[in-house]
Amino acid sequence: MRWWFLTAISDLYLYIMNNMRFIFLCCVVLNSFLLFGQDDYNELSDSKYVDLEVWRKQKDDLCISWGDANKHYSSQNVPDVPICLKHKLKGWKGEKLNALFLIWSKLRDCNVSVEITDLHQKNGGIISKENLSVGFVRYVMTDEFVREGKTSCGFRYDKTEWDSSLVADVIDIKKDFLLRKMHVTPVWVSINVPRDITAGKYYGEIIVNLDGKEYKRLKLQTQIVDRELPVVSQWKFHLDLWQNPYAVARYYNVSVWTEKHFEVMRPIMKALAEAGQKVITASIMHKPWNGQTYDYFESMVTWKRTLDGEWTFGFDIFDKWVNFMMSLGIDKQINCYSMVPWNYSFKYFDERTNSMEYIKTKPGDKEYNDMWIAFLTQFSSHLKEKGWFSKTCIAMDERPLPIMKTVLDLIRKADKEFKVALAGLYYEEIEPELYDYCISTDQVLPKNVIEKRKKQHLVTTYYTYCADCKPNTFTFSDPAEAAWIPLYSIKLGLCGYLRWAYNSWGEDPLRDSRFRQWPAGDTYLVYPGFRSSVRFEKMIEGIQQYEKLQKLREDFKRNKHLIRKVEQCINAFNIQDLAKEGTASSDIKRVISLLNEQ
CATH class of the missing domain: 1.20.5 (Single alpha-helices involved in coiled-coils or other helix-helix interfaces)
Structure with missing residues (x-):
């Protein structure tokens, strides 16, 4: 018992x-x-026309073929591609190479999974499959650049007024995928080429499984040139994609600046660091852009007015954010926004009322001057104590010249050594005072100014925004445009590119890239997860080509003829030509081909 x-x-x-x-x-x-964000989700449905007759003529029930990574493919129409089971890539050691293949089904739903093999060289060399990755490219809702009677930068509250469709952009992290009948799924393939391998050709296979059984194998040949891309920390391209930590906190439902918040931000910001990002985006006051994004920017600095009317400031959150980003390798510059917010409203804690208050004041007002002199003086001391002063810019964007002149005078009164950044129009009068000057595509910097700034080691870049049809990084933009953008900076004589939103996600970013204002995808380049995007990967591809050209220039005598050919090719880039479909793709392919010459 x-x-x-x-x-x-x-x-x-x-x-x-x-x-x-x-x-x-x-x-x-x-x-x-x-x-x-590793849970699955259902894509939105697409109401676009489906050519059923083409599906009926499809001989095979299931088809697989390599495609073009520079193109978008419809989710519900048979791809217009010749069946091709072999693909060739070529690149440098240390480079990330991309390819894309397509799977489509005529009659049945099926579960798809993909395996990859090592890449082998005939003499015994190997690129381990650990250096390869594949991801199903998911479809997200997009819209269009402009519509008759409307502007591209205007509000889009009624989405039915705009032509919307699904576009393949989200590179998913799922290991398998349910392919529905009469649907297409692209699959993204990336190779991170090791640095310690011998040059030559490597051969491998992509194994596609349907419902748990091997269905077909795709051949992949990768030729590695005997040149090496510098490590990311040595890249010269000045990439400035603005980060939004508040969007991350809202999407994952975590309290801002907690351990959980930093935990979920880590893979998102680490991917940005691995793309060569140089700048930390810091908001030093409440709503510098008046809440234009779905998740507005709070102040990373605590503003307080004491009982005797003095201004004091706390930098604990600012320090946490900067230290976090620097720990990931984004440590070249800190841009602090903004002394000139869009509505001239400043939020602070008032000890006299024991509550949060707002003050409305503008540059030139005594109250404005007193407040910002106090801030800049304390901020300068704090930055010097942390060793960050030489990396920090007081940053503004798209502000008129009279306001900028007034603000610059005020900054110099507080500390004449402060660096200043501006993204906007070209102002000849204040150009010498700007350490970081970023102009829009419709502006022209004189060549002598560009050369002078190069010699002074100043940052001079350009940006695209909602008014630029092409090139751009909207979800409906040609994928190749994202690679075209970094190379275009070479033609302009500039050292980099700025985009105002890396991850300012909308309400439902995985499924719908449309927003209440601006063309779809304008507010973010990557997805929760971390899920990358075709746009982001193509931008990295373009940055790598920029770096390859810089590397060739370092050995000018050896590569003189090749450099001349590459520069002539890039100098032929023309924004107006991008209106013709396929131009960005052909431009990029020509440059890559030249840079990969032995």
């Missing part, structure tokens, strides 16, 4: 412990889903 009782107690204990382990495991998995 006692034996039975003890056995029962033991079994009960094991049952409880095993179930506790199961419950704990479920909690860990659920927490992982919530934190990193």
Whole structure:
């Protein structure tokens, strides 16, 4: 009897412990889903025309073929591609190479998974499959650049007024995917070429499984040139994609600036660092852009007015953010926005009322001057104490010349050594005072100014925004345009590119890239997850070509003829020519081909 009782107690204990382990495991998995966005989701439906006759003529039920990574493919129409099971890539050691293949089904739904093999060289060399990755490209809702009677930068509250469709852009992290009948799924392939391999040709395969069984193999040949791309920390391209930590906190439902917040931001910002990002985006006052994004920017600095009317400032959050970003490798510059917010309203805590208050004041007002002199003086001391002063810019964007002149005078009164950044129009009068000057595509910097700034080691870049049809990085933009943009800076004589939104996600960013204002995709380049995008990967591709040209220039005598050919090719880039479909793609392919010459 006692034996039975003890056995029962033991079994009960094991049952409880095993179930506790199961419950704990479920909690860990659920927490992982919530934190990193690894749960599945359903795409929105597309109401676009489907050519059923082409589907009927399709001979095979299931088709697979390599495609063009510079093109968009419809989610519901048979791809207009010749069936091709072999693909060739070529690049440098240390480079990230991309390719894309397509799978489409005529009659049935099927579960698709993909395996990759090592890439082998005939003499025994190997690129391990650990350096390769594949991702199903998911479809997100997009719209169009402009519509008759409307402007591209205007509000789009009624989405039905705009032509909307699904576009392949989200590079998913799922290991398998349910392909529905009469649907297409692109698959993104990336190779991070090791630096310690021998040059030559490497051969491997992509294995496509349907419903758990091998269906077909795609051949992949990768030729590695005997040149090496510098490591990311040595890249010269000045990439400035503005980060939005507040969007991350809202999407993942975590409190801002907590450990959980930094945990979910880490893979998102690490990917940005690996793209060569140089600048930390910091908001030093409440709503510098008046809440134009779905998640507005709060102040990373605590503003307080004491009982005796003095201004004091706390920098704890600012320090946390900067230290976090620097720990990921984004450590070249800190741009602090903005002394000139869009509505001239400043939020602070007032000890006299024991509440948050707002003050409305503008540059030139005594109250404005007193407030900002106090801020800049304390901020300067704090930055110098942290060792960050030489990396920090007081930054503004798209502000008129009279306001900029007034603000610059005020900054110099507080600390004449402060660096200043401006993105906007070209103002000849204040150009010498700007360390970081970024102009829009419709502006022209005189060549002598560009050369002078180069010699002074100043940052001179350009940006695209909602008024630029092409080139751009909207979700409906040709993918090749994202690669074209960094190379165009070479033609302009500039050192980089700025885009105002890296991750200012909308309400439902994985499924719908449209927003209440501006063309779809204008507010973000990557997706929660971390899920990359075709646009972001193509931009990295373009930056790599920029860096390859810089590397060739370092050995000018050896590469003189090749450099001349590449520069002539890039100097032929023309924004007006991009209106013709395929121009960006052909431009990029020509440059890549030349840079990969032996």
